[in-house]
Amino acid sequence: MKLSFEQHLPASPEAVWPFITDPDRMNLWSLAMIQRLAAGDGGAPGGIGELRRVTVRSLGSVVRFDEVIEHATPGRRLVYRVVAGLPVRYHRGEITLAPTETGTLLRWDVEYAFSLPGLSIGAQAVLGPQLKSSLAGLARVCEDAPPASYQRSGWYDDSDDDPRVWEDAERILVEQRAIADRLEAANDRKQWFARVYEYVTETQIAYCRTGRTSHRGWVLRLIPRFHDYYIDNLRRFTGEAEGPAEHHWHGAFGAMERGHPRLRSPGEIFAHGLLLGIRAHVEQDLPRALADVYLSHYAHRCCYGRLRADYLLMNGIFRYSADRLLERVPRAYLPPLAWMLGPMVPPEARDALMARRFYDMATARRVAFERGGTLARERLTRKTHCSQLEATG
Template sequence: MSASFTLRRVLDCPPEVAWRLVTDPDQMNRWSTARIDLAEPGPGDRPDTAGALRVVTLPDGKRKLREVVEFAQMPREFRYRVYDGGPLLISHRGVQTFTPVDGNRTELTWHVSMRLVAAPLATVLCRVIRKQVGDSLDLLAGLAAGASFDDPLPTTSPVGTSSTAPTFDGLLADAHESLAAQRALADELAADDDPKQWFARVYQYVTEEMIAAAQDPSALGLEHPDWVLALIPTFHDYYERNLTAYRTGGDVEPAWATAWSTAESSDPKRPHLPVMKGLLYGVSAHIDADLPRALVEVQQEHFPGHDLREFRPDYLRLAPVFTAASDRLLADLPRSHKPWWTPVASKIHPQFRDSMLGRVGYDVGRHRVKTFAKAVAALQDSPAAA
């Protein structure tokens, strides 16, 4: 299911110049056969720092790949990953290294690996992209000779150094406390045969998967597992407060009121609809309403010396957490409570199923990206940032 290639070119310019030509979308569009647009800058408002987002429009002009910069060591190594490439693309990663040679020249090595839902598709796509990248690098080699820039690269990537977060063990204990409360709520609702149990259960599953990811950061490639753990109690507080208020007749925020009331509705002919709609409205309440303020709160309270955009790669790396939680919930749901096509789509690949759910209901991936940008904007507009 995977395919890869490695290409090399020797560029007639020093690594600092090669870096700019290869990592700045404005410069890339001088030689790339695919159009590159900066969607969101990374720390330092730069296009070449970890956390920046790019949109790649393939040469046919129809298909787009959305990339996140995952690692940047100027001017030595640059890594990026496609976080949204359509329902058939499972993974697509690129690593570019810049090695000084012959005094004032640079050997650029570009390694690309990808996985699709079917191995033949991966092989075909890899061949196509290899040719496109090769053609682009030939154009780059011609442009590099004599290239120069007036503004030098920063000596180091702009990253924060201070944190007021508790120790990892303390954060883990707090996360487990939130998980215990979520599990108790889901069990209580299930015992009462309350339809709100399904969202409560998937919320519990998401927390379990997040804790597991933080405890084994290599599984998803997490760089900041402490930040992942710090989020859990914060957004749990919003969730638990609104659920408790709804059950006791208190003040409930509109997004959560919609989720809970929809879950409690009925449709005898299509019993899965209220369940699915209630779940999607609950996910929307969590992502659109709770998550932006949770991101801001955790940043201000525990990581004030950092730029939130430093954590965007980890935020996007957590996407499999939601797929795993969906798998577990679908296994729990009665057959009458899930759309007929979900087992078929899951057999192709869980990512394909999630993409289908996004098309007919709520696109978790796209909304999570918007939510993070909303939190970044809120922090930039806050008095502390002025």
């Protein structure tokens, strides 16, 4: 479903921009309340990667959801996507500002698809009047506002700067598929995590190929860094490399192979081992890999927060990869409800059930991204401190 609105504003596009990006100014006219949760690129309101929380009050109820700024051209165009809090399959908003002789023509397009058709109709009934009323308020508060200046950034992708990033990612995919095949042939329980890891990598590359990520070079560089942590620990655990595996991977691989004393059924053993593998990757390896790649390739080009949009918008990869894995898993490994209701239940409802009963992947990934930023800042601080010490002799 798509909603479109237009509003003439008695101010220039450069003057209007702060009123559609700065939560303090947005709350002067918007019926929805806006709160900035994390800054995007550059730190100023409206930066790519900025995370915001929106609170909508209507018909005696309160709805809160989070959105991330995906694209931003100051004074011209803002694109945001809902990433949490609504049962939507897709939600994208785009605001464009065009100069006119007497000010600015604002166009606001909202595209969305809820998991249940009835919700889309209900959302239209609430959203339409609220946005119209809010835009009328915007016209009042921005009248004769002075223009502002902005630091523009047109950089998005660098994957073509070094063709090896594509080659390295494809090479990793081939290696991961071979590992999963080898473990499957040996009837090794570590095969399940290896297989879902392969599917995640394959889908990440597909996202890059089809233009579903803006910073393709960044996504492609993450793939071998994730893999380095994983394969090093796997080889150490199996004795193919010297030294012990890290604690989180030692526990995960051990659980995959041996299960747990309190778990007896094949399904419980499968789920427990897979969960520990996912946690090892998301909670331990992911923040380190994010910091590694940012510091090695992007710290001189952008703020860490700029990459948040692409990161959050890849959440669907993990649902898709999990669904592919479940197609291969023996039915005996799954509770009857899982395979009976799977095709009948909307993916968003299955995500919510998975978050409550198994693992809240979306929340864990958000935490991991912010931890990666903390690690990057700590390393930059240490590096600066060391440089200062060396300079002073």
